Amino acid sequence: MHVHLIAACLAFTGYIATPGVDHFGDDIRNNGSAWNAATECSNLPNCKGFNSNGWIKTAAAPLAPESSPVCFYTKIPGSCHSSLKMCETMGANHGQN
Numbered sequence: 001m002h003v004h005l006i007a008a009c010l011a012f013t014g015y016i017a018t019p020g021v022d023h024f025g026d027d028i029r030n031n032g033s034a035w036n037a038a039t040e041c042s043n044l045p046n047c048k049g050f051n052s053n054g055w056i057k058t059a060a061a062p063l064a065p066e067s068s069p070v071c072f073y074t075k076i077p078g079s080c081h082s083s084l085k086m087c088e089t090m091g092a093n094h095g096q097n
């Protein structure tokens with residue numbers, strides 16, 4: 001996956017990155033890294049977002065300010081139904097897996 005920096009957050013195609021916020025609770029699991037979480041969240045229809053610590057979540061709101069350098073990624077509705085390839089065609093980035 002091709003990524004680039006927006007503010008302090010990596011950008012993942014199909015997600016809106018917000019620096020310095022997090023959503024507490026509604027965890028599905030921790031997939032270890034933002035990279036794994038992005039892949040896993042895109043595979044799960046009930047995943048609505050994830051954070052840069054690797055937590056994938058069934059809800060992406062409300063977002064609360066976080067003092068640690070965390071980024072929250074909100075899935076863009078309809079952009080990632082079944083595969084990352086689909087996300088790429090909808091997103092602003094040109095990803096390559």
Ligand SMILES: *[C@@H]1O[C@H](CO)[C@@H](O)[C@H](O)[C@H]1NC(C)=O
Pocket residue numbers: 029030031035036037039040
């Ligand atoms: C995320 O974690 C689950 C459960 O351990 C695992 O089955 C899945 O392969 C992981 N996904 C990625 C992209 O690492």
